[in-house]
Every structure is written in C-alpha cells, then in structure tokens.
Amino acid sequence: MNATRIAIVGPGAIGGLFACRFAAAGYDVALLDHDARRACRISRQGLVLEEPNGTRRFRVPAAADPRGMGSADVLCLCVKAFDTAEAIRRAQPLIRRETIVVSLQNGLGNAGIVARFARPDRIVCAATAQGAIRVNGVRIRHTGFGPTSLAPYIPSGRRAARRVLGILRDAGFETLFVPDSAALVWGKLVVNAAINPVTAAWNVVNGAVIARPALRRIALAAAREAERVAAARGIALPWCDASAEVEAVCRATRRNRSSMLQDIRHSRHTEIEAITGAVVAEAHAAGVDVPVNRMLLKRIRRLERRRTSGTL
Numbered sequence: 001m002n003a004t005r006i007a008i009v010g011p012g013a014i015g016g017l018f019a020c021r022f023a024a025a026g027y028d029v030a031l032l033d034h035d036a037r038r039a040c041r042i043s044r045q046g047l048v049l050e051e052p053n054g055t056r057r058f059r060v061p062a063a064a065d066p067r068g069m070g071s072a073d074v075l076c077l078c079v080k081a082f083d084t085a086e087a088i089r090r091a092q093p094l095i096r097r098e099t100i101v102v103s104l105q106n107g108l109g110n111a112g113i114v115a116r117f118a119r120p121d122r123i124v125c126a127a128t129a130q131g132a133i134r135v136n137g138v139r140i141r142h143t144g145f146g147p148t149s150l151a152p153y154i155p156s157g158r159r160a161a162r163r164v165l166g167i168l169r170d171a172g173f174e175t176l177f178v179p180d181s182a183a184l185v186w187g188k189l190v191v192n193a194a195i196n197p198v199t200a201a202w203n204v205v206n207g208a209v210i211a212r213p214a215l216r217r218i219a220l221a222a223a224r225e226a227e228r229v230a231a232a233r234g235i236a237l238p239w240c241d242a243s244a245e246v247e248a249v250c251r252a253t254r255r256n257r258s259s260m261l262q263d264i265r266h267s268r269h270t271e272i273e274a275i276t277g278a279v280v281a282e283a284h285a286a287g288v289d290v291p292v293n294r295m296l297l298k299r300i301r302r303l304e305r306r307r308t309s310g311t312l
Contacts, residue, residue: 002170004073004074005028005070005073006022006073006075007031007069007076007094008029008075009076009087009090011042011047014078014104015031015076015078015079016047017140018171019031019047020049021049024058024172025170025171026170027167031060033064036064036065039062039064041137042060042137045138047060048139049142050140052142067093071094072095072099073098074099074101076102076104077101078105079105080271081106081273081274081275082269088101088113088117088118097119099118101118102123102164103123104126104128106196106259106271107192107271108189111123120154120157121152123152124150124153124164125150126148126184127185128148128173129147131146131253131255131257132256133256143257144206144256147175148168148174149187150176150184151177151180151183151185153181158179165177186237187245189275189278190230191249193279195258196275197272200264200303201299201300201303206249207250207251207253207254207255209250210251218292218296223243225289227242228288229283229290233285233286260275270300272300276296276300280294280297
C-alpha cells in the first residue's frame with residue numbers, strides 16, 4: 001500500500017468514485033462523513049464501484065468523527081459549495097501544516113474559505129469532467145469520463161498541485177495542469193452554468209443538452225453570457241470558445257446526470273446559488289446583462305422550493 005494517506009470529505013458520488021480509484025491504486029484512503037450511520041455502513045460493507053469494465057468492492061474506512069482518524073497527507077473536499085465552511089471546519093483534526101487540501105467542488109469562493117484553515121500554498125483547486133451517480137449509500141456508478149484539471153490556489157503552490165497530479169494519474173484519471181486557479185475555477189463555472197441548470201430544469205441527461213436544439217440554444221447562450229462576465233472581470237479562461245467547450249463536455253459525459261439534476265430528483269438543495277447565482281452576482285458587479293442566466297436562476301430556485309417543500 002502507498003504510504004500517502006488520503007482523506008476524502010464527503011462520500012457522495014464523486015467522493016466515492018475518487019475514493020475507490022485511489023484505493024485501487026494502493027493508496028491509504030479514508031472517508032469523513034457527516035452521517036454516522038452511513039459511515040458505519042461504509043466501514044462495514046465497503047464501497048462498490050460500477051464501471052463499464054466490471055464491478056468491484058473496496059474496503060474503505062469511514063467515520064463521522066475525525067478524531068482518531070489521524071492526519072492526512074492529502075485531503076479532498078468533495079462537498080457541496082454551501083457546505084464548504086462547515087466541512088473544512090469539521091475536518092480540522094485531519095489537517096497538519098504540510099497537508100495538501102484539494103477543493104474538488106463547483107462554484108466560486110471555495111478555496112478562499114479553505115484558506116482560513118490551511119496554508120494557501122498547500123491548497124489545490126480541481127475541476128473534473130468525471131461523472132458518477134450514488135446508487136445507494138455504498139454503491140457508486142461511474143457514468144461520465146473526462147479530464148480532471150488542477151491548479152495551485154496561489155503560484156507558490158505549484159509543487160503541491162504537481163504532487164496531486166501524480167496521485168490522480170496513478171489512479172487512472174486523465175489529468176491536466178492549469179497554472180492559474182482563477183482560470184480553472186471560472187472555466188468550470190462557465191460550463192456548469194450552461195449544463196447543470198438546463199439538465200435540472202428539463203430533467204435530462206447531459207447529452208440531451210446538445211441533442212435537443214431548444215436546450216442547446218439556452219445552454220450555449222448561458223455559457224456565452226458567463227464567458228462575457230469572465231472577460232469583464234479580467235479572467236482569462238483556459239480555452240478559447242465557451243460554446244465549443246460546453247458541447248465537448250456534453251459529448252464526453254452524454255450519459256451523466258448532473259449533480260443539480262440528481263439533487264432536484266431527490267428533493268435536495270442544489271448548488272444553483274454557487275453556480276448561476278455567482279454568475280448573476282458577478283455580472284451585476286461588472287455591469288454585464290445576463291438574461292438567460294437570470295431566467296435559469298429563477299427557474300431552478302422555483303423548482304427547488306417546490307421540491308424541498310413537498311408541493312411537487
């Protein structure tokens with residue numbers, strides 16, 4: 001077993017997928033879960049990963065209390081953006097001076113929150129095009145395949161980012177290094193703003209976003225608006241064309257159900273405020289009009305209220 005200790009905070013679909021892949025590569029992996037009953041079940045039964053080439057069970061210890069887990073060399077934060085502050089606060093016993101904290105999350109501002117608890121030069125921002133569905137508490141289905149990009153939160157964190165890059169490659173993930181964290185985070189935001197609310201509002205998988213002409217128009221318009229906001233804020237995105245990037249992601253993850261769609265289907269709170277809400281807020285500050293993003297924000301807010309209140 002590799003001596004590097006990896007702690008994953010949040011055993012959802014993506015957290016579970018990465019935990020299994022790290023375990024398969026021989027890393028010492030543990031999960032921190034806010035749900036004590038689920039943590040006990042994972043420790044007892046392990047995690048089951050369904051992939052196109054077969055299904056495999058991995059024995060991964062999990063706990064709801066970080067005390068007694070020991071410290072981590074790498075801590076991956078795989079929680080919803082609105083849970084970032086509470087999750088990193090709970091994970092404090094796992095973080096020592098040299099621990100690398102990876103924010104594998106959607107939305108803006110997560111790394112800034114993490115920086116209150118960890119050294120900025122040990123923080124890595126990550127964005128993944130991998131897709132997964134949590135079938136139940138211990139079973140994860142791998143549904144989408146694409147690159148995972150990494151960037152140091154600050155320039156002096158390149159060494160930490162390169163170390164995480166090597167770990168991901170060991171685990172069989174296609175990886176890319178992006179030198180600028182703002183470019184990485186905004187690039188992910190633009191794509192998410194196009195795909196997530198459209199899949200959630202119209203109850204479709206990613207591939208349908210570009211297969212259906214009406215949805216394609218809405219998604220690409222949302223992406224172009226977000227792209228203009230990034231330009232107005234002085235952000236150089238990691239690719240040249242937002243529309244082309246959205247279409248490429250939809251093709252690569254055509255069978256995937258976005259996290260926002262899964263949240264709506266299960267009557268959970270979504271990350272709409274951290275994604276589309278962030279685009280709208282940044283647009284307002286920059287004086288950029290984003291009517292499609294405003295429409296999508298209102299639509300998902302309304303749908304979320306109806307779902308979580310039990311009126312749908």
